[in-house]
Amino acid sequence: MTETAEPSTTQAGRGVRLPRTARRAQLLAAAQDVFVANGYHAAAMDEIAERAGVSKPVLYQHFPGKLELYLAVLETHVDELIARVRDALESTTDNKQRVQAAVGVFYDFVDREGQAYRMVFESDLRGEPAVAEAVQRATSDSVDAITDTITADAGLDADRARLLAVGLVGLSQVTARAWLDGERKVSKEEAVALISNLAWKGIGGGFPLQHP
Template identity: 60%
Template sequence: MQPPPPAPAANRRTSRLPRGARRLQLLRAAQDVFVAQGFHAAAMDDIADRAGVSKPVLYQHFPGKRELYLALLEEQVSELAARVAEAMAATDNNRSRVDAAVGAYFDFIDADGEAFRLVFESDLRNDVDVRTIVDRGTGACVEAIAQVIAADTGADAERALLLASGLTGLAESSARWWLPRKGTVSRDEAVALMSALAWRGISGFPRVDGGLPLA
């Protein structure tokens, strides 16, 4: 991949920022570089240049490239988990919940910058710390959905988690397949198709209150 273009000259001045704002600026610059180049090819020089800061400023916030990558990865998996949790909490209509859960994955994967690649296509997938962060984020998504399934169906924890894992797997894989083809299938149509597929299966599970189906 080609490296990202340097930041515009107007943005390359190292002005004083509050620590939190500076950290966010550095994370955004790192995201651009890591997505374009991958972890191994990226250099702290590239990230500092992209952010328009000196390397000492970058090292004040992150002691090394790996720590910067892990911080960025943690931010991205937390965002995905928050999207899914919000989808589950936004309504008590289960069909709408399925739509929202699938949509959360599509929106995360379709977000600007293709940051999803850090989560699902990292060139550090076999790194223990990377795997731990990704698994924790995936687990949070599955748990949020499983809690709803268990509450509504009376399924035990392991079965609810298995069903939730199936739904998140469907949402992730279909969203990643769709992204390069979104010019031919709109986001809304793709989400509707995949949530309909999921709903036709999950709606057959009876509610715990009276044995009626989830629908």
């Protein structure tokens, strides 16, 4: 199915037509910049449209309101974080390496340009049910993926495996943000190694692999 192209409204790109998916990506990128810089409440659709180089009617063709736009940006990053956690767990059958890869996902996420992690971990709109649900999903789906791996490989029941998974995700999130706030005084590679070694000594030492 061929996408309908939309004309560009920027002065430099006047007459250029973008496929709908490309236009949507452009709008999401502009919205992320504004939401991260200003927070949800202070962000204005006028500013987002201007940053994207489109008219407000074009912006509203894609997103009926500011909340829908915010949720679209947020869901994009939540989905990406969860996919990266799952990919990390599937990248190897060595559980020590799995722990390091999973921890590394959270450090990479907070270290990305654009500070998208602030929308996921520090949203100023958590009182909105749809936002709270999306933010919670970033943690709960990551925990679910790790729980499944621990249950299969460590011989623990789901409740105990889930507590360990919550601990690993919480440790990764909190230390990654503390590392970033501390201006990366420790290299990312060393920080990931320190935290994954701490986690592995608890998980690997107390719950050895049951199915080598």
